[in-house]
């Protein structure tokens with residue numbers, strides 16, 4: 001099958017390779033000319049036969065909106081756009097509506113697998129109409145892992161990205177739990193080899209997982225993570241998960257705490273803990289530390 005792929009970064013570039021390895025014809029476009037197969041997005045569209053399928057793999061938000069707008073003018077009735085980035089599910093409804101007005105279909109695909117996806121396949125969580133999902137089946141089959149799982153048509157437009165958002169919320173909380181356990185083990189004198197404790201958990205335990213395997217990889221590389229600073233960014237999915245929880249009055253204490261832990265990681269000092277220290281000092285005369293000492 002033929003497909004256009006817009007965005008050839010860490011994810012899109014590897015997806016192009018996996019699709020080509022499976023025998024599909026992929027025309028890739030990226031603003032980085034060194035990796036792009038064509039000079040312009042319009043060239044990509046011109047090189048595809050109809051019904052044309054274009055998979056968008058660019059950062060969520062303004063970048064995705066720009067590409068969707070451009071494709072809206074370049075594609076024709078019956079063509080289909082797939083957003084495989086980490087877009088907010090509410091953006092999907094908007095994009096689907098805009099494209100639908102021009103007779104162009106829209107499918108949202110949450111994609112998980114990171115830089116390992118080329119080898120292991122990408123788990124896909126898809127939202128959209130059955131006819132569009134069916135059209136894309138050969139592409140999904142090539143991208144997904146080889147086993148029986150790793151693909152779901154989760155529901156209507158937006159459902160794929162909603163499922164991926166919740167997946168990422170779970171990812172936040174799992175990472176935070178491993179990180180907290182690791183810090184506690186590192187702190188106590190009684191445990192001699194924390195890395196070996198983590199390694200031992202990789203088989204037979206209740207908490208074995210791919211994230212645990214990756215934690216062991218990281219500790220093999222830098223046993224006490226001394227080369228890293230305790231600073232973690234976020235790309236939005238954790239915030240959207242918490243926002244959706246508030247909107248639906250669903251308690252998500254673990255995921256929310258893991259999101260907030262990332263915010264805390266970006267502070268040199270904690271303004272709120274200054275206030276806690278000041279109040280303890282006010283009511284109980286408890287000792288405080290000077291800012292100069294820190």
Ligand SMILES: O=C(CO)[C@H](O)[C@H](O)COP(=O)(O)O
Nearest residue numbers: 112168233234235236237238
């Ligand atoms: O989707 C992913 C993994 O599943 C991406 O790696 C995503 O960027 C991770 O989210 P965040 O940057 O907020 O940690």
